[in-house]
Amino acid sequence: MRVTVLCGGVGAARMLRGLIQIVDAADLVAIVNVGDDLELHGLSVSPDLDTITYTLADQVSTERGWGLEGETWQAMEMVNRYGGIDWFSLGDRDLGTHLYRTHRLGQGASLAEVTSEIVAAWELPLVIMPVTNDRLRTMVTTVDEGEISFQEYFVRRHHDVAVTAVRFSGAAATTPTPGALDALRDADRIVIAPSNPAVSIDPILAVPGIREVLVERRADVVAVSPIIGGKALKGPADRLLVELGRESSSVAVAEWYRDVISTLIIDEIDAELAPAVAAHGVRAVVAPTIMRDTDSARALARTVLEQG
């Protein structure tokens, strides 16, 4: 069974961790958001791609639940001494990835090529690709500061400023990464991971050609709601939905995705919302959706693949 997954960061990484246990990795393709990418200290940083790679490579600290196992912060201590940019911390191990990526991009390699090299170095058997090799940046309009980059919103402001609009700068001029459209056309199942619809999945759909294929393949597209009991497990998806004029619920997620999905997995706690989801023309499937560990991730992956 060929499975292609649209991915943000942490939620998607956990979803993939479940899927890779029940799908042949050669049949698993992750298409990843690049709207969060940034240039910092001259380096090219791709947080969602790296979160997924590090998670699948078992490099994420199990103790802390984020960052790399055995990470240190010596470079940042020096940056802080100099009064440099300190709001986005780059660990020393993590820096090695950005050094390599920046070097290869400087040589003319595409982001997809660099990503596949990094994925190969970690001996991961699936395909992980950025949705586009072109520059696409998620920009957030805030009440207080006007438009700022996604990471300025998410990390620098700890996503606690009110947002009035989201824009994907450069999206119209991008083209999908070679192989991305085929991976969507040829998949037996397309999965939208439990990532933030507004700032993780929408930038993927903003790449010309991607949304169109999903509309065609709608019957085979299953999303997992990132909203559980009205709250996001992580990040600002719940508040963003409200600020953008929706409600913070799986019903709003169904409405958000209604053109591109036929099925939405919603958490058991939200079972009563199934009829309201259905009212948007989306079939609601009620299941446990919190991926606390590998077993729960695998169970959710199985639920996702059983649909359609």
Next chain:
Amino acid sequence: MRVTVLCGGVGAARMLRGLIQIVDAADLVAIVNVGDDLELHGLSVSPDLDTITYTLADQVSTERGWGLEGETWQAMEMVNRYGGIDWFSLGDRDLGTHLYRTHRLGQGASLAEVTSEIVAAWELPLVIMPVTNDRLRTMVTTVDEGEISFQEYFVRRHHDVAVTAVRFSGAAATTPTPGALDALRDADRIVIAPSNPAVSIDPILAVPGIREVLVERRADVVAVSPIIGGKALKGPADRLLVELGRESSSVAVAEWYRDVISTLIIDEIDAELAPAVAAHGVRAVVAPTIMRDTDSARALARTVLEQG
């Protein structure tokens, strides 16, 4: 007494360590070679500037004699995993300096501005400046590989390939850093540190205007020979002199610098060479020149300041 020093890396750092003990730091200016600078993984690296700063800030490992105290290599381990550039190792602490420098240069700051910020962060009271804010790169022509950058020669090839020529790419279009010419004109003593004449001091002299001031100030310019008993204490100065058609001796150093210095400090072991040095119109002063520790560095500094 105002003292301005032309500096390469390690030898110059030790010389400055001696001078700073007997000269008011407000009267001490280090003008530093940038021909060794390089771009690596997208970062701007200035090895001679950093060696001097780290040495004066007491950050160099006393145990190893090179590299930063408490340095780690986590980023490089990741770069190696990916098969990235591994021939020039950047420690994690050191990386912090390059991140800051690259960030500030990207904002439009000059290398001199960034350097003064870094020097201030280490609370060093002297002025350390690159000889120019412009791009100047020392290029080395090798028998086997043609022309390569200085660091490719020095680090990647461990300076064990035969050299036929040295060139300072871009030098003709550079201008001296603001304040550099004044620091040379106003100094009571100008010192050429015991650095490599061909690849550390010559790139400084290649910046239009610098050599001319030294010729004018020749009576007050004192150099310390980096060649002791026919050998360089560190690096390839001895072999380079021979490959470039000179001999490996303090006499050749005197000949090299004869237009810009009036005095050359040569080591006691070379006392018999004093007449041959004098034959080049350069006064030879015989003294201990090996800076094993702070005391010997201070003694050499005192010798240098007593001349002229």
